[in-house]
Amino acid sequence: MNFRYYFDPAILASPINVIASNTTTNNQDGAKGPGLFFILPCVDLITKVDLRTVTFDVPPQEILTRDSVTVSVDAVVYFRICNPTISVTNVANSRVATQLLAATTLRNVLGTKLLQEILSDRENIAHSMQTHLDEGTEPWGIQVERIEIKDVRLPVSMQRSMAAEAEAAREARAKLIAAEGEKNASRSLKDAADVISQSPIALQLRYLQTLTQIAAEKNSTIIFPIPSS
Structure with missing residues (x-):
């Protein structure tokens, strides 16, 4: 009796790998590809694994901050x-497991922060989340490359x-600036008064200058006394 083994050729383009599992012995043959390789039909079970960077959104999470403020963060x-x-042998669905762990990590990390820290220090918080999540997904063969906090929504109140x-x-800042201006103006007026008080001629010149300004503003006749001696 002649036995013939049929091998199906498969070609995978980079960056796709496959994990070949023997359905009779449950043994893993390891990752294959990219390139040409052969499998046994009805014996080997093929699982395709995409090695490219992928993304997913963490849905908005209701979080109670350390200063007891409820915020929604995604x-x-x-x-x-x-x-x-x-990634195939240690976890049933690596993507779903990573998504669930990311949501939990987001709540745990932000729950230890103050509201002001969440609003002003997103970069460091995202880095801390990446470190925690990467440690949790390492046994699944997953590397977390980056995490970005998209939006922080506060209650209307x-x-x-x-x-x-x-x-x-x-x-308050506007009033402080106005008060500082009044203070500087008062000092300038005091300095001017001191100068004028030391020179009677300067006082007369200032008096005439004031009359000139009044006459220029309104068409009126001004009568003022002039000392005779």
């Missing part, structure tokens, strides 16, 4: 599979409070 995660074999606080701060 993010985007960039990751890729760096070990195709364990908190937005109004922050807007009122900002408006009050602007008004």
